[in-house]
Amino acid sequence: MTILQDTIRPQARSSEWKAIVVLILLVPVLWSPPFLFRFFLYQPFNIPSGSMQPTLIVGDYILAAKYAYGYDRYSFPFAPSWISGRIFAADPDYGDVVVFRNPKDTSVDYVKRVVGLPGDRIQMREGQLILNDKPVIRLPRTTTYGGAACGLEPGAKIKRWREVLPNRVSYETYDCIDNGYYDNTNVYTVPPGHLFVLGDNRDNSTDSRAISAMGFVPMDNLVGRATRIFWSIAPDGEPRMGRLGKVP
Template sequence: MSVTSGTKSESGIGETIRVVINALLIALVIRTFLFQPFNIPSGSMKATLLVGDYLFVSKYSYGYSHYSIPLSPNIFSGRIFGSDPARGDVVVFRLPKDDSTDYIKRVIGLPGDTVQMKEGLLHINGKPVQRERMSDFVGEDPCGSDATARVKRWKETLPNGVSYETLDCVDNGFYDNTIEYKVPPGNFFMMGDNRDNSTDSRVQSAVGYVPSENLVGRAQMIFFSIAEGEQAWQIWRWPTAVRWSRIFSIVR
């Protein structure tokens, strides 16, 4: 009858512990300095991002603040290796009014810009942004109901040439006509692509201007996507529930 020595068994356990610790440290480094996964729980960025999308956000794109660190300990202020986002970037940030909450929106206004909505048309620094009518969006309702819907869709092109799609649930919606916002130094103006169903910088009492320090990273790639109302852990439903065409698509 063979036996295993206690010393060899303890050595095996110790090696397993070291492997687990090293794996956790590597994961922590990747999450803190390189990429962090997020999922989309609401429709404010439709049709660019859908409820059920899972994406990687690059932490290095704009440098690092204390929000880059797990649990966000307030050990320093400002940004290290900081750089400003470009107009049109899709960005994850900590909500200024509640810095325990992550939001994802598109950068529309840079420090010093003026931003205003007039009859549903975006104006930056007093000039209307180029907008082109596209075929209607048809799919999971971006306006709040559970049904399939048909909604107006536009191609919007910012002054730096970045283009993306926006949705327009209703004409002359609540935030289709706004005051002129003046973006303070060191802050950014964020808007959702689903213009009539997005709580963003237009809502000063809820979001307002977003300080540079609150930026978490830039949305880069969708690595998984499952239909709204489905659960990712229900693997047996993947053949019909997963949006296969969205996997590994770049966020623009």
């Protein structure tokens, strides 16, 4: 036993000193303005898919406020996996657009809209969102030529609705096809400490309706709240100046 302890202690001391040296070297970086902005305040993300159209489109770049819901292991790169819980925790509200790690694959960041809080009952009926047994207000908008957002011909017409959640937050959604795969679902009851999220492009989004691919999102998987579009670029490389500053 004594021999085993003697062989371990020098290695432990060496590791401790290495950690101390690395920490000393990193202190100027940790307290530099870019580091503080990037890792404690806002993290930039780009939008690679159309699942949140028309709110966010491919080529948008957004800032996610990391302080909005507190900090957890997904707030910082290289955080050890054994860290759990959040500090300075705050819960999202209906309609928040959140960035989070997919519970089925925590190496991937997603952005969706919160429509269900812990204890809520969520269902889709004929494409309409049902929250706690009450249909969410859905106001018809003009039919739009947005087929490309749904994987259809660019000139194809799709329906556009404005949903209004109980806290009066409203936003527009795309309805690509009638009776889509997730237009009619069973009732989902949101567990404690979890959220139910949807993409605004309802027929072209992997979200909490897909239990095997995502399901309920633990609040500990939150990275931040999408706050503003700070840059946007079209597929042809042209900047979309009109989208700058928009709030999701």
